[in-house]
Amino acid sequence: MSEPSTPTALLSVRGLRKSFGSNVVLNDVSLEIEPGQCVALIGASGSGKSTLLRCINLLEQVDDGVIELAGRDIADPRVDADQVRSRMGIVFQAYNLFPHLSVLDNVTLAPRRVHKVARAEAEKRSMTMLERVGLADKAKARPDDLSGGQQQRVAIARAMVNSPELLLLDEVTSALDPELVGEVLDLLRDLRAEGMTMILSTHEMGFARNVADSVCFLDAGRILEAGPPAEVLGDPQQERTRQFLSRLAS
């Protein structure tokens, strides 16, 4: 974990370790992502995908390792975590919308309170974002009154509204019907085309293959295999990866 990161990398994770009690969830995880790239994390349930994304967002205190965002180690306790987080967007597997706020207020909360954008401007931006995810007509609704897929799209709008440098997406399509999966994936593809840097955990191998620049296969807290989708998904070197992929295919 001592070798320096590629100077152009937006995010560089080296030797990351995270445990809950005696359960080592992430062990010596390293990955790098250049601006505008899209990295897909794949792996079985419980392999540590969500935990990795939460560590990158500084929601978990890591046991060891370096997380460099634009060349600066953000795992360092001297770093202002709020400031770092305001530069990233994260969409949780369980959405985590605020049930006491309307859809629009969920989206405008951070621009108004963190970035001090005036209300009118924040609402204009948020409405644009909601239109983009096809939910402008639900702006006044409460999250509880929305379907799972609609909540998921609000969560994406909420993460996107601040134009983050890095977008973390945790299984954003797992709760959606195939039609909506297509819609959300199209949205992500557009974002990708606009140069948004993203790390996403996914079970959609097709999406990983078509959109991601690289795929990381996580198994029991380690990155067993990483590389371009054609290599990792098309011609996996590890027995475990082959096993995982063949189970998915069948």
Added chain:
Amino acid sequence: MPLGPAPSASPPDPSDEPWSPSQTELERRAFRQSRTKRSAVISAVSTIVVGGLVIWLVTRSAGWPRVQTTFFSWDKAVESFPAVLKGLWLNIRIMLICGVAIVVLGLTLAIMRTLRGPIFFPLRLFATVYVDLFRGLPLLLLLLLLGLGVPALRLPGVTISLAFWGGVAIVLSYSAYVAEVFRAGIESVHPSQRAASRALGLSHGQTLRHVVLPQAVRRVMPPLMNDFVSLQKDSGLIAVLGVTDAIQAARIETASDFNYTPYVVAGVLFICLTIPTARLTDHIAKKQGWHGAGGTL
């Protein structure tokens, strides 16, 4: 592009490899530790400065020597201590017995208030009236009414123990408060939890017992403990009935020489009684953290 670690031949089992923190991590830990130490020092220094200032201001005041002899006489404190402590034992018993009764009654009332359906209307009405009535009456008034009124009726077979009726007054008043705390807890459990439980085939009662109440009780534990601390102090109010609790014992001790030190002794004893509860509350609140509210991440 991402760089994984050099692929190893077999899938490694993380748990059987020894791990020692890197230099970076050791340095981070040292920093966290030094920051913890720094905050400890700052809080100690500010406490000493503020405390010292207060003591200095008080002891400098003109009336201090007189106050010192009438409120802080060591000899008087030692002399009155056994009597006050004996009185405190009554407070402790009242508070424990009342505490149990309050929780049982409060929970029952709360459940009555959350019952749905027209047949339960009388129960709901009863619970609502009960809460409105006993929460609205000042505890002191309730104590005087029950403690002086009921024994005066000389009902056959009904105890005239003042401590008993004082305890009843406390239970009536506190159970009304505690019922509202429980009700708030029950209603704060998300409807989806009920739905999930009913979907599994659990009845309304089973849902309440196995799904809603466990979450509700955990959530309202801190405010409940707060009410318990309050109860510990308010058990001293039965002194107005002339029952020899800690406060009454202190009053008796002051009567001979108008030295008020016994009140201070009683005050200190009450504080000693409530501090463990207060710390327990903090501990419970901290342990629950934000998991208390449930939800997934």
